[in-house]
Every structure is written in C-alpha cells, then in structure tokens.
Amino acid sequence: GAVVSQHPSRVICKSGTSVKIECRSLDFQATTMFWYRQFPKKSLMLMATSNEGSKATYEQGVEKDKFLINHASLTLSTLTVTSAHPEDSSFYICSASLAGGPGELFFGEGSRLTVL
C-alpha cells in the first residue's frame, strides 16, 4: 500500500524559532498533499492543500506567513512553522492521495510540536 512518512515525529523548540516538518510519499508520487492540524480531543483541521510545483492553497484563517508550505517534488512536501509560539503547539498531520482520485487519503504518522 501507499506509505506516507513524516519527520520528525516529535519536536520541541523555543519560542521564536522556526521548525520544519517533512512529509514524504515513499512508494508513490503525490501531486497533492494535505496538511492538517489536530488539537487535543478535536478533529482534523485542514490547513492547506499543497500542490507540486505551485503555491499552496490555504484554508481561511490559516496564516500563510506563519505556516510556509513547499512542495518541491512529487514525493516531498514541507511545512515550516515560522517564529513559533506556544499557541502553535499541536499535532500536525500530512496526507496524500494517489492520482486519479478520489481515493483514500494516506496519512503520515503525525508530528507533535511543542513550543516552549
């Protein structure tokens, strides 16, 4: 089956620093990847849709300058949380789907960000 891998799984950083999270499709090419944020005991909030070779499409209310998304290749999308603050602490999950959808979404393992 299709495998999506995220790295790092956990990251702790100081307030004001930037953190990069990688999302890779290991055995398929993903022209589109999705980034979600999950708050404790809450559902997944779609942050943005990442399209290979073009700018990401952000959902309403998501700060583009705070959450930088780059999809430089068909197998890699990155989310950079810039100038992180404690309120950015959350569980971030990426997903990708196979071409020719809609099909299922394949999710990464998630990345737990803690900003001190």
Place this chain on the structure above:
Amino acid sequence: AQSVTQLGSHVSVSEGALVLLRCNYSSSVPPYLFWYVQYPNQGLQLLLKYTTGATLVKGINGFEAEFKKSETSFHLTKPSAHMSDAAEYFCAVTSLGAGNQFYFGTGTSLTVIP
C-alpha cells in the same frame, strides 16, 4: 458543500459487546465515505471506504459499515469489541471532483471496558 456529523464524542462498550459508531453525512453530490482510526500520537489508518457498488462494506479488524442513502448515514459496526479497538474514530466524506479534499467529523473516542 459536504459535511459529516458524528453523534457521540465518546462511546464505551464492554469487551465482546457490539460496537456502533454513528456517522451522518451531508452532500449534494454522490458521496465517497470513509472511516479512519487513530491511535494515540499516530496518524490515521483507513478502516474501510464506500465509493460505489455494494452498500455494505467490510474493512479491517472486523469492522463494517453500511451506506444508507435514504438515511444519509454510514454507521460503523463491529460485532464484538476487543480491547485493541480502543481508539479515536473519524468518519470522512469526499466526492468526485472535490480534488481529494476530505471533510472529517469531530471524531468518536471508543473505550472498551474489560
């Protein structure tokens, strides 16, 4: 527009008892429906999906769900709960032409009591 409602944010069942997790959807076009399971600090894993064809779909770990268009429902069931079923369950909807954008319910936390 599409949306999903999961009734009951928390469900508790005894080990060996029937599991029923409810999901109702709203969609102006034929829906594609999914159930995902999430264990603590992990991503989501697909349990089962309905796209077209047979309305009763079987998934992994003994779970199944039935698409009922008249009731706009896609409830998840398992005849006999196991301790390992304790997790968060999410129902999701998408459709052809939605660009693979999925809409998730708020999730149901399943507790299995020994």
